Structure formats: structure tokens, C-alpha cells
Amino acid sequence: MRQWSALFMKDFKLTRVVFFMGLVMNGLVALLTLTLEGAANDSLLLFVPFAIAAGIHVAYVPGMVLISLKSEGSYMSVWLHNPQAAFKLLLSKMVNGLIMLVVSLAWLYALARLVITPRLSLIEPSWTDAWSVGWFIFPHIIWISAGLSVLVMFLWALHQYLKLRIGRWSWAVIAGILILSGWIYALLTTSKLYGFVTEWGGMTYKFGVILPDTLQTYTGGYVFDFIMIVGLFILTAWLVDNKVEG
Amino acid sequence: MIQMTNVTKEYAKNTAIKDISLTVPTGRIIGIVGGNGSGKSTLLKLIAGLAQPTSGSVTVNGEKANRRTGQFAAYSSESGIYYPIFTVREAIRFQASQFPDFNLAKADEIMKLMQLDPHMKIKALSKGNRGRLQIMLTLAREAPYILLDEPLSGLDPMVRDAIVKGMISYVDLSTQTLIMTSHEVTEIETLIDGFIALKDGSLHRMADVEELHEVEGLRIADWMKKTYD
Numbered sequence: 001m002r003q004w005s006a007l008f009m010k011d012f013k014l015t016r017v018v019f020f021m022g023l024v025m026n027g028l029v030a031l032l033t034l035t036l037e038g039a040a041n042d043s044l045l046l047f048v049p050f051a052i053a054a055g056i057h058v059a060y061v062p063g064m065v066l067i068s069l070k071s072e073g074s075y076m077s078v079w080l081h082n083p084q085a086a087f088k089l090l091l092s093k094m095v096n097g098l099i100m101l102v103v104s105l106a107w108l109y110a111l112a113r114l115v116i117t118p119r120l121s122l123i124e125p126s127w128t129d130a131w132s133v134g135w136f137i138f139p140h141i142i143w144i145s146a147g148l149s150v151l152v153m154f155l156w157a158l159h160q161y162l163k164l165r166i167g168r169w170s171w172a173v174i175a176g177i178l179i180l181s182g183w184i185y186a187l188l189t190t191s192k193l194y195g196f197v198t199e200w201g202g203m204t205y206k207f208g209v210i211l212p213d214t215l216q217t218y219t220g221g222y223v224f225d226f227i228m229i230v231g232l233f234i235l236t237a238w239l240v241d242n243k244v245e246g
Numbered sequence: 247m248i249q250m251t252n253v254t255k256e257y258a259k260n261t262a263i264k265d266i267s268l269t270v271p272t273g274r275i276i277g278i279v280g281g282n283g284s285g286k287s288t289l290l291k292l293i294a295g296l297a298q299p300t301s302g303s304v305t306v307n308g309e310k311a312n313r314r315t316g317q318f319a320a321y322s323s324e325s326g327i328y329y330p331i332f333t334v335r336e337a338i339r340f341q342a343s344q345f346p347d348f349n350l351a352k353a354d355e356i357m358k359l360m361q362l363d364p365h366m367k368i369k370a371l372s373k374g375n376r377g378r379l380q381i382m383l384t385l386a387r388e389a390p391y392i393l394l395d396e397p398l399s400g401l402d403p404m405v406r407d408a409i410v411k412g413m414i415s416y417v418d419l420s421t422q423t424l425i426m427t428s429h430e431v432t433e434i435e436t437l438i439d440g441f442i443a444l445k446d447g448s449l450h451r452m453a454d455v456e457e458l459h460e461v462e463g464l465r466i467a468d469w470m471k472k473t474y475d
Contacts, residue, residue: 006343167258246296
């Protein structure tokens with residue numbers, strides 16, 4: 001555990017500047033909200049900058065993981081020359097990104113409360129619905145962000161492997177794989193088979209005036225995504241252990 | 247024991263190592279010599295498990311060399327790079343946390359010998375001091391194999407002297423084997439027991455230094471001048 005926690009602290013240090021910059025940017029979003037409030041009459045506008053900022057957080061963990069991996073690229077032999085299994089090296093970066101994401105979202109939530117609560121009378125009809133949407137969206141942002149971070153790690157590892165073999169064409173292959181996998185995923189998730197496998201454990205959500213349509217999710221869908229994420233993570237760890245060179 | 251069997255390593259546009267087979271005996275200091283681009287660093291990375299052969303096999307202590315070979319082999323890269331976010335002291339602590347064979351007391355001794363300031367940020371270190379740091383972090387491990395890639399390259403004579411002293415004082419040849427690459431053949435000749443000479447990625451010769459001196463009456467540099475042209 002001491003081995004991994006030291007790795008975790010090192011990974012935190014590699015990305016902490018970006019993390020703190022993100023927190024400052026959340027503060028700027030709060031300032032923007034106050035400016036918008038003064039400029040417009042629509043009270044729902046209060047939610048817009050916060051909603052956009054929360055949405056952008058989908059890219060948070062993949063972004064942090066990529067920054068961390070890019071830093072490691074400069075010390076590749078140091079990073080790879082480590083007795084710990086690759087899955088531990090990668091997990092450290094992912095957990096770092098996830099913790100930073102949760103802190104950043106919590107900070108954004110706190111700022112939103114701070115800005116909106118004194119003006120509650122302006123948005124009272126939307127208040128409860130907005131927070132319900134928030135509680136639905138935040139875990140999904142974390143979920144999607146975690147999944148995308150594994151994809152980023154996989155593509156990075158593949159690029160590291162390919163660049164020593166095919167040189168600059170590696171980027172073209174990575175772009176091709178990204179487009180192809182997106183297309184296959186879209187094809188798969190719209191197929192009857194996917195529906196048959198995943199459409200169980202249904203849950204419906206209603207959010208009143210904010211989102212008039214009923215949302216439906218399936219436990220089967222989450223299980224499917226989880227299996228895909230774990231599978232891709234294992235493949236990435238194998239690539240780093242056996243194919244990436246320092 | 248390190249064993250290489252018909253090892254070839256190809257990159258996108260060139261072949262770095264061509265069909266090399268050799269066995270590195272334990273308890274010795276071995277120098278890997280050769281011109282620029284002869285494959286010295288690649289050979290060391292293959293032993294460290296940081297590069298994989300395109301064909302053939304590399305084994306360290308009977309196990310296929312891969313990234314986890316780091317358990318048996320302490321490797322120091324040519325570039326002298328280390329995480330700039332750390333101070334010298336933090337780098338020692340980090341290295342100690344990762345490698346169970348890292349000897350903290352030994353690291354402290356080498357740090358003093360190399361005159362490194364433990365509170366100094368690595369990003370603020372000069373090239374020479376980064377070289378010393380790398381050597382310190384590598385020699386403080388009590389791994390069976392110590393692999394040093396160009397430890398003397400681009401360093402001033404004082405730093406070279408400190409590094410050579412470190413290699414002599416802190417490598418225990420009863421339990422450790424030191425393999426290093428170097429352009430500075432003259433400088434390492436007095437240190438090494440044997441040498442592996444590479445030419446254009448192929449094994450040119452593997453021999454004892456003493457044998458070369460006694461049988462052919464030549465120093466390595468002279469022998470290289472004679473046979474490489």
C-alpha cells in the first residue's frame with residue numbers, strides 16, 4: 001500500500017497545478033453568473049453557466065489522465081522502470097483524476113449554492129427540479145468521465161507502441177481507431193441485441209419544468225459499460241506491461 | 247545471469263540490434279562500447295526490459311526480460327531525467343517507496359559523496375548534478391544488476407570523478423553485476439573487467455579486458471581504432 005500511495009502522491013504532484021487552475025475557473029464561473037444576473041432578466045440564466053461548467057467536467061478525468069501521461073512521456077524510462085504492475089500505475093492516475101473531479105464538482109456545487117441561495121425567490125419554481133437534475137447528472141458525469149479516461153489511456157498506450165514501429169503514421173492509426181470504435185459503439189448500442197442484453201432494471205426520472213421529458217436508464221446499460229471499461233483497462237495495462245517501451 | 251539469444255531489435259526505419267547472442271557473467275563490471283548509433287543504449291534497455299526484442303529472447307535470472315525486470319535490475323538512463331517536481335530528498339523517498347531493495351543509508355552516503363543538496367528541487371539542478379542524482383538513485387539499490395547508460399556522458403571531470411568513485415565504492419561485486427555503456431572508453435577501461443563491443447548493431451567482440459591487454463597488448467581504445475575503421 002505504501003508503494004501505491006507514494007505513486008498516488010507523485011501523480012497528484014504532476015497535475016496539481018491544473019487542478020488548482022480548475023478550481024479558480026469554477027470561481028470565475030460564479031462571477032460570470034453574477035454578471036449575467038445583472039445583465040438579463042431571466043432568472044433561469046443563473047443556472048446556465050453552472051450547468052455548462054458541470055457538463056465540461058465530463059472531460060475532466062480524461063484531461064487530467066492525458067496531462068499526467070504526457071508528463072510521464074518525458075520520463076518514460078523512469079515511469080516504466082517500476083516493479084509495480086501497470087494496472088497499479090494507471091489506476092493511480094485514474095483515481096487521482098476522479099478525486100480531483102469530485103472535489104471540483106463539489107466546489108462548483110458549493111459556489112452554485114452560494115450564488116443562488118440568496119436569490120431563491122427569483123427561481124423558486126425551478127429550485128427543487130434543478131437540484132434533482134444536478135443529483136442525477138453529477139454521478140453520470142463521473143461515470144462518463146471515468147469511462148473516457150480509460151479510452152484515453154488505451155489510445156495513449158497504443159500510440160506509444162505504434163510510434164516506435166510506424167513512426168508518425170501512429171497518429172493516423174489512432175484517429176482511425178477512434179472513429180471506427182465510435183462507429184462500432186454507436187452501431188452496437190442501437191442494435192436489437194444491445195437492447196436485449198441491457199434493457200433490464202429500468203429506472204425512470206422526472207424533473208418537472210427543467211426537463212419536461214421523462215428519462216429512462218437501465219441497470220443493464222451500466223453493467224455493460226462497466227464491463228467495457230474494465231475490459232479496456234485490462235487491455236491497456238497489458239499494453240503498458242508488454243508493449244510500451246521506455 | 248543475463249542471456250540474449252538471437253536478439254534483433256527493429257524500430258520504424260532502422261535495425262538497432264542485429265542477431266546478438268551473448269551471456270553476461272555475474273559479479274563483474276562490464277562495459278558496452280561502440281560508436282554512435284551502434285546499439286549500446288538499446289542493448290541496455292533490452293536487458294532492463296524497457297525495450298522488447300523484435301525477435302529472439304532476453305532473460306534475466308532465467309525470466310523473460312520485461313518492464314518488471316526492474317525488480318532485479320536498477321537502471322539509469324542516459325538522459326539523467328527524473329521527476330522535476332521532487333526535491334533530491336523527495337526523490338530518494340519516492341525511490342525507496344517503490345523499490346524494496348533501496349538502501350536509504352547508502353543513498354545518504356552517496357548523496358554526501360556526490361555533494362548533492364537534499365533540499366534542492368530537481369528542476370533547479372545542473373546537468374552534472376542531475377547525472378549525480380541518477381547515479382545515486384541507481385547505486386543505492388541493492389539489485390543484482392546495475393545498468394548505467396552513459397553515466398559519464400557530457401559531465402565535467404569533477405562530476406565524472408565523483409561518479410567513478412561511487413561506482414567503485416558502492417557496487418558489491420560479490421552480489422552485484424554492473425553493466426554500463428560509455429563513449430569514454432579510456433575513462434572506464436580501468437574500471438571494467440570485460441567489454442561488449444558493438445558495431446552497427448552487431449556484436450563485434452565480447453572479451454575480458456585483461457585478455458585484450460595480455461594477448462594482444464592493446465587497450466580497448468586502440469583495439470577499437472584498429473578494428474572499427
